[in-house]
Amino acid sequence: MKLPIKVIPSSxxxxxAGWLEETLKVKVKAPPEKGKANxxxxxxxxxxxxxxxxxxxxxxGETSTRKIISINDDNNGATLKKLSNLYDN
Numbered sequence: 001m002k003l004p005i006k007v008i009p010s011s012x013x014x015x016x017a018g019w020l021e022e023t024l025k026v027k028v029k030a031p032p033e034k035g036k037a038n039x040x041x042x043x044x045x046x047x048x049x050x051x052x053x054x055x056x057x058x059x060x061g062e063t064s065t066r067k068i069i070s071i072n073d074d075n076n077g078a079t080l081k082k083l084s085n086l087y088d089n
Contacts, residue, residue: 003083005067006067007037011027016044041069
């Protein structure tokens, strides 16, 4: 499954901040340098979606705040439900 996200680095907390239309907003404490924010985004998504380590990867946008992530999960239906239950628009 592919998911567009908007990363807000150097935030006060690591969390999913809701939806911006079809894009999931993710806040991370890590600064946008040397891949620190990217690693933090992956950890936040794996934790919030209760996914095993290594199941979330950045497909595109490594150096941008707008990214496409790839979720490798056998149960896409459950993951989609978790995503839709995180926040309503």
